[in-house]
Amino acid sequence: MSQPQSSAEAKTWWKEAVIYQVYPSSFKDTNKDGWGDIRGIISKLDYMKDLGIDVLWVSPMYKSPQADMGYDISDYKAIDPRYGTNEDVDDLTSELKKRGMKLMMDLVVNHTSNEHAWFRESRSSKQNSKRSWYIWKDPKRDEYGKPQPPNNWSQILGEANSAWTYDDKTDQYYLSLFTPEQPDLNWENPDVRAAVHDVMDYWLDKGACGYRMDVINLISKDQRFPDAEPVLGPDREYHPGSKYYINGPRMHEFLQEIKHRVLQKYGAITVGEMPGVSDIDEILRTVKSGSGELNMIFIFDIVEIDSVPGKVRMSLHEWSVNDIRRIIGKWQRVMIERDGWNSVFVENHDNPRSVSRYTDDSDKYRIYGATLLALMQTTLSGTLFVYQGEELGMRNFPKSWDPLKDYKDIEAINFWKKSLDLYRDNPEQLAKQREVLERKARDHARTPMQWNAGPNAGFADEGVKPWMRVNDDYREVSAEKQLSDNSGDLSVWQFWQRGLANRKTHKDAFTYGDFELAESESEGVLAYIRTGKKSGKWLVVLNFSGKEIQWDIPMNLKVGGWMAGNYTKGKPEKSLQTSIALHPWEGVLGKCIE
Numbered sequence: 123m124s125q126p127q128s129s130a131e132a133k134t135w136w137k138e139a140v141i142y143q144v145y146p147s148s149f150k151d152t153n154k155d156g157w158g159d160i161r162g163i164i165s166k167l168d169y170m171k172d173l174g175i176d177v178l179w180v181s182p183m184y185k186s187p188q189a190d191m192g193y194d195i196s197d198y199k200a201i202d203p204r205y206g207t208n209e210d211v212d213d214l215t216s217e218l219k220k221r222g223m224k225l226m227m228d229l230v231v232n233h234t235s236n237e238h239a240w241f242r243e244s245r246s247s248k249q250n251s252k253r254s255w256y257i258w259k260d261p262k263r264d265e266y267g268k269p270q271p272p273n274n275w276s277q278i279l280g281e282a283n284s285a286w287t288y289d290d291k292t293d294q295y296y297l298s299l300f301t302p303e304q305p306d307l308n309w310e311n312p313d314v315r316a317a318v319h320d321v322m323d324y325w326l327d328k329g330a331c332g333y334r335m336d337v338i339n340l341i342s343k344d345q346r347f348p349d350a351e352p353v354l355g356p357d358r359e360y361h362p363g364s365k366y367y368i369n370g371p372r373m374h375e376f377l378q379e380i381k382h383r384v385l386q387k388y389g390a391i392t393v394g395e396m397p398g399v400s401d402i403d404e405i406l407r408t409v410k411s412g413s414g415e416l417n418m419i420f421i422f423d424i425v426e427i428d429s430v431p432g433k434v435r436m437s438l439h440e441w442s443v444n445d446i447r448r449i450i451g452k453w454q455r456v457m458i459e460r461d462g463w464n465s466v467f468v469e470n471h472d473n474p475r476s477v478s479r480y481t482d483d484s485d486k487y488r489i490y491g492a493t494l495l496a497l498m499q500t501t502l503s504g505t506l507f508v509y510q511g512e513e514l515g516m517r518n519f520p521k522s523w524d525p526l527k528d529y530k531d532i533e534a535i536n537f538w539k540k541s542l543d544l545y546r547d548n549p550e551q552l553a554k555q556r557e558v559l560e561r562k563a564r565d566h567a568r569t570p571m572q573w574n575a576g577p578n579a580g581f582a583d584e585g586v587k588p589w590m591r592v593n594d595d596y597r598e599v600s601a602e603k604q605l606s607d608n609s610g611d612l613s614v615w616q617f618w619q620r621g622l623a624n625r626k627t628h629k630d631a632f633t634y635g636d637f638e639l640a641e642s643e644s645e646g647v648l649a650y651i652r653t654g655k656k657s658g659k660w661l662v663v664l665n666f667s668g669k670e671i672q673w674d675i676p677m678n679l680k681v682g683g684w685m686a687g688n689y690t691k692g693k694p695e696k697s698l699q700t701s702i703a704l705h706p707w708e709g710v711l712g713k714c715i716e
Contacts, residue, residue: 136332136391136417136505137463138633139176140622141226143509145471146183146205147191147589148570151582156589158570158581160206164217169601171221173513173615174622177391178218179226179334181471183211187237189303190279190532191471191568193336194235198321208328215329224331226391231318232340233304240317241305248292257297257308259347261288271295274349275363280536281434282543284360299340299367301532309341309376322384332391335416338377339396342370353432362434368398374407377415393465393505394419402456409462418463418505423449425473428562436537436558443666446480447639447648454503454637454650464504468495469512474566478518481707482668485598488515490707493617493688494664497709500621501632501652501662508618510571514604515614518566519593525559530590534563569593574602612691624686630654644673647704651679651714659714665704674701682715 150162182192183205243252261269271286278300286295287302297306344366354361396419430437457464469476477483481491492515525538541555570592573580579596604613625632631654640649646667652660687694687710694710696702
């Protein structure tokens, strides 16, 4: 077995940190307007600290018209009034510091809101000094002289629509990859880059420890702006142009500039959201220790496991535990062997709930599925990210919810509108589209946090209407119930708490240690070995089959004892020889004799 290459010098606080993502609109409302707010976040800091959290990442809370839930920013240096004030952020930073915790902000600079002052100036005239801060192009013309988009790129949050938005005042189109309300900044312009650096300095000077960088690999576009290949079929007018803007020609140059002009001054933590890239060399160019631009990125392979390869996110693709094994095995080994660093996550605000996606969220198995995923994540190398409610095993909302009334996300709304337009007279195909929506919608992760079994799940006071409907199961799935669970078994929250503590105790193995897939013929099981210089060798066995299974212990391993599992509060009583019986969605952690 190869030895871990993480040197003592490579060990640093952000690698060992556990980062908790808060989606502010859905976390905790204190001012009775139905939206979560910063005061609500402050009120729950002890909850996070007790869980084992080191860093709080808050999704955008800047001033915004909320066309895309805050990812359309109209003022980078002002907090949106619905969340609070800039002074509230100062208080949040101060309260975090008292608890030995840090604040990570969300940086959204591929695009702004169309209500940002920069864009208002840019669209005012072709001669305005900020015209070149955004990407404007002359229209093509049809046979009648009617303006048409400059190319056939589709919108990311609604592939039936063009990625270009026409401005009749100046008779040009501006690029808006996500929605018309989110015009893309022109990073070719050095004034734009300087303005972004200034924004980053602002929040770092105010006490933020770093940034999660939203779709940061989209900032450099192929300046030819060629047509995309018709991958969605000949009947579609628009197609994904990702080939021409994902990890574009100057992306690394722009990120190196950020690193040297901003990040190095503060020793800031950075994680890049980089969808659509899985090339090992390209990723290592970004995250390789020393020469890379960012500490780590979110590698999307695990959350794209159920999407049709090469197609849009809102699609369904069958997968098996072999795919999970391949993805995890690949990236764990790559970062160890080539001196990079992973982020560890299976859930965030842009994906459905993990217990529903990867396991069985039925009342019978929800707890086991959620704790199986917790055991997996707390024993993998990389910086660990936990999304609000994941530590409770919150699940997708019911299929009975009305797409036209209960879904709020712009992507879901556009998807269902397109589906109705295309398949209103085709019930069979419409039902398939409905299944995609029910399984993949981002709304599932955005329902209000379930604090207790009271009105509005404790998210907001009684009589207040939350901005989004509370999941129907809040009386059974809540933080209050799980924190006080004395049933004899660990709740999902308690399991996470124990797992995070164990991860920190044995960080030489689980954070920095060597990784090797365990060889076994058993189907439906993900098993791997973690080895630390002090903590020794550990065996992790995860039954993803959803059924009773017998798992053969590899002949080259000798298990000295089973130390933890998700079916019992104490040590699992399992055989130490030959094979072990596993229940559906059972996971166990064994200590090996070397």
